[in-house]
Amino acid sequence: xxxxxxxxxxxxxxxxxxxxxxxxxxxxxxxxxxxxxxxxxxxxxxxxxxxxxxxxxxxxxxxxxxxxxxxxxxxxxxxxxxxxxxxxxxxxxxxxxxxxxxxxxxxxxxxxxxxxxxxxxxxxxxxxxxxxxxxxxxxxxxxxxxxxxxxxxxxxxxxxxxxxxxxxxxxxxxxxxxxxxxxxxxxxxxxxxxxxxxxxxxxxxxxxxxxxxxxxxxxxxxxxxxxxxxxxxxxxxxxxxxxxxxxxxxxxxxxxxxxxxxxxxxxxxxxxxxxxxxxxxxxxxxxxxxxxxxxxxxxxxxxxxxxxxxxxxxxxxxxxxxxxxxxxxxxxxxxxxxxxxxxxxxxxxxxxxxxxxxxxxxxxxxxxxxxxxxxxxxxxxxxxxxxxxxxxxxxxxxxxxxxxxxxxxxxxxxxxxxxxxxxxxxxxxxxxxxxxxxxxxxxxxxxxxxxxxxxxxxxxxxxxxxxxxxxxxxxxxxx
Amino acid sequence: xxxxxxxxxxxxxxxxxxxxxxxxxxxxxxxxxxxxxxxxxxxxxxxxxxxxxxxxxxxxxxxxxxxxxxxxxxxxxxxxxxxxxxxxxxxxxxxxxxxxxxxxxxxxxxxx
Ligand SMILES: [Zn+2]
Ligand SMILES: [Zn+2]
Numbered sequence: 001x002x003x004x005x006x007x008x009x010x011x012x013x014x015x016x017x018x019x020x021x022x023x024x025x026x027x028x029x030x031x032x033x034x035x036x037x038x039x040x041x042x043x044x045x046x047x048x049x050x051x052x053x054x055x056x057x058x059x060x061x062x063x064x065x066x067x068x069x070x071x072x073x074x075x076x077x078x079x080x081x082x083x084x085x086x087x088x089x090x091x092x093x094x095x096x097x098x099x100x101x102x103x104x105x106x107x108x109x110x111x112x113x114x115x116x117x118x119x120x121x122x123x124x125x126x127x128x129x130x131x132x133x134x135x136x137x138x139x140x141x142x143x144x145x146x147x148x149x150x151x152x153x154x155x156x157x158x159x160x161x162x163x164x165x166x167x168x169x170x171x172x173x174x175x176x177x178x179x180x181x182x183x184x185x186x187x188x189x190x191x192x193x194x195x196x197x198x199x200x201x202x203x204x205x206x207x208x209x210x211x212x213x214x215x216x217x218x219x220x221x222x223x224x225x226x227x228x229x230x231x232x233x234x235x236x237x238x239x240x241x242x243x244x245x246x247x248x249x250x251x252x253x254x255x256x257x258x259x260x261x262x263x264x265x266x267x268x269x270x271x272x273x274x275x276x277x278x279x280x281x282x283x284x285x286x287x288x289x290x291x292x293x294x295x296x297x298x299x300x301x302x303x304x305x306x307x308x309x310x311x312x313x314x315x316x317x318x319x320x321x322x323x324x325x326x327x328x329x330x331x332x333x334x335x336x337x338x339x340x341x342x343x344x345x346x347x348x349x350x351x352x353x354x355x356x357x358x359x360x361x362x363x364x365x366x367x368x369x370x371x372x373x374x375x376x377x378x379x380x381x382x383x384x385x386x387x388x389x390x391x392x393x394x395x396x397x398x399x400x401x402x403x404x405x406x407x408x409x410x411x412x413x414x415x416x417x418x419x420x421x422x423x424x425x426x427x428x429x430x431x432x433x434x435x436x437x438x439x440x441x442x443x444x445x446x447x448x449x450x451x452x453x454x455x456x457x458x459x460x461x462x463x464x465x466x467x468x469x470x471x472x473x474x475x476x477x478x479x
Numbered sequence: 480x481x482x483x484x485x486x487x488x489x490x491x492x493x494x495x496x497x498x499x500x501x502x503x504x505x506x507x508x509x510x511x512x513x514x515x516x517x518x519x520x521x522x523x524x525x526x527x528x529x530x531x532x533x534x535x536x537x538x539x540x541x542x543x544x545x546x547x548x549x550x551x552x553x554x555x556x557x558x559x560x561x562x563x564x565x566x567x568x569x570x571x572x573x574x575x576x577x578x579x580x581x582x583x584x585x586x587x588x589x590x591x
Contacts, residue, residue: 049519049521049524050518050519050520051517051518051519052488052517052518052519052555053517053518053519053520053524053525053555057525057555057556057557058488058490059488059489059490059553059554059555059556060489060554060556061490063490088490088491088492088493089490089491089492090490090492459557460557461556461557
């Protein structure tokens with residue numbers, strides 16, 4: 001019923017074109033075309049590259065064709081090139097994201113413009129504050145579980161877990177159904193919902209593959225290991241650095257640490273800092289959107305009249321200028337991958353002392369310091385002057401709190417969604433390849449039957465076409 | 480800095496320019512400038528091509544001189560393999576002087 005043909009230009013073939021995030025993590029941007037309609041998912045930047053080269057390969061696609069652009073969540077690798085697309089290209093489409101994503105987007109990208117302007121205006125060639133403001137005004141919002149229909153394109157947003165505001169998009173064009181997961185997680189954590197399985201089955205699933213076939217340590221073990229490590233280091237007179245993106249995992253880690261501190265009076269005099277220019281603004285947004293978080297958070301908010309984001313033990317700092325670095329402490333600082341800025345500055349300052357500890361809690365992209373330091377090099381280059389090497393004696397640990405899916409969670413979700421075509425994105429080439437093999441062998445029993453499952457792993461700018469010959473049938477079923 | 484060459488990345492809706500002294504720039508130097516100005520280094524994952532907007536013809540010879548006041552279209556596209564992008568050549572400063580056949584490139588090392 002379904003055949004794949006790389007040359008077919010038939011009206012009933014779905015074209016998938018990846019401008020970024022194909023066989024890589026970073027600069028997500030995927031395009032689907034069907035029956036003359038074009039939908040784009042995400043417009044990110046790559047944290048491992050700089051300037052114009054951090055963008056998806058926009059030169060390879062005529063962006064004026066895009067009808068609708070859906071942004072899955074506020075992370076830079078999914079949203080940060082949106083002002084570029086809206087202001088500096090021929091894009092004429094409409095842009096949608098959820099309310100919390102839009103609220104946070106503004107602050108995050110303002111910060112992005114500011115950080116990337118340091119050092120001779122890198123962002124000047126990408127976009128500036130005015131571009132951001134103009135773009136922001138034209139972004140439209142969509143509620144979870146509401147369906148919009150624009151010019152024959154129907155789309156619905158579902159909870160994706162991952163971070164506040166993150167959405168999966170279920171898109172329907174001319175009877176063809178496509179689900180884009182964005183980044184998603186299936187574990188209910190301290191503040192978010194886990195990703196939902198949409199009520200309808202898509203023909204095509206565009207799915208993240210960040211962790212490939214890896215298995216996560218269970219959440220309780222990860223928390224225990226984290227708190228033990230932190231407790232050990234500070235009792236020993238050490239400083240603990242937790243680099244995270246300012247929003248998302250940072251709030252989850254703060255919920256964990258604040259609770260742990262309240263249970264361990266001996267830690268009372270040890271300060272925990274959340275050092276981020278965005279900190280205060282972010283906390284406001286988190287407090288505002290408590291109603292979009294999971295039942296537990298909302299229950300505490302309602303019945304105990306307590307906003308869990310009013311932390312007892314965590315102090316926020318706008319910048320390192322107001323930080324008095326006198327003794328053992330814990331600092332949560334961005335960026336999460338230690339490319340530059342606050343977390344990098346602290347790393348360089350604390351790296352020589354073996355009492356200090358660095359704990360990486362998120363996913364580290366190829367080409368960033370976070371990825372490099374996991375190999376425990378004896379020295380690291382200074383970010384201001386790469387010729388200067390700094391000895392690295394602080395301990396380095398990785399404890400994943402990444403709000404993504406591991407193999408078990410991903411393959412279970414895929415089973416529930418049961419698509420016949422799976423397009424893997426948002427994964428480095430090896431983990432993605434292993435996930436593909438694992439899925440293919442899992443579904444090997446359906447080969448050459450009606451339930452055959454195809455798995456695609458397109459690279460950036462590969463032209464993928466999937467032919468649907470039974471579209472009328474699918475339409476009838478859909479209605 | 481009396482001379483200019485105008486360029487536009489294919490996806491962009493505005494032109495940019497490069498200022499320099501002299502009557503023209505080689506394709507090599509122009510690419511190097513575009514990569515620098517747009518902070519695209521390190522650049523191991525992409526190719527950069529320049530072409531003539533009127534004829535659509537790509538400037539393939541790094542030593543060809545683009546006269547001042549010209550307008551060129553730039554295009555960034557993925558290299559076949561990470562680490563194999565041609566753009567890194569322009570940062571390293573090694574122009575390709577002649578193409579004597581596939582897989583047999585002569586390099587000019589005078590910039591080293
Ligand atoms: Zn994300
Ligand atoms: Zn992501």
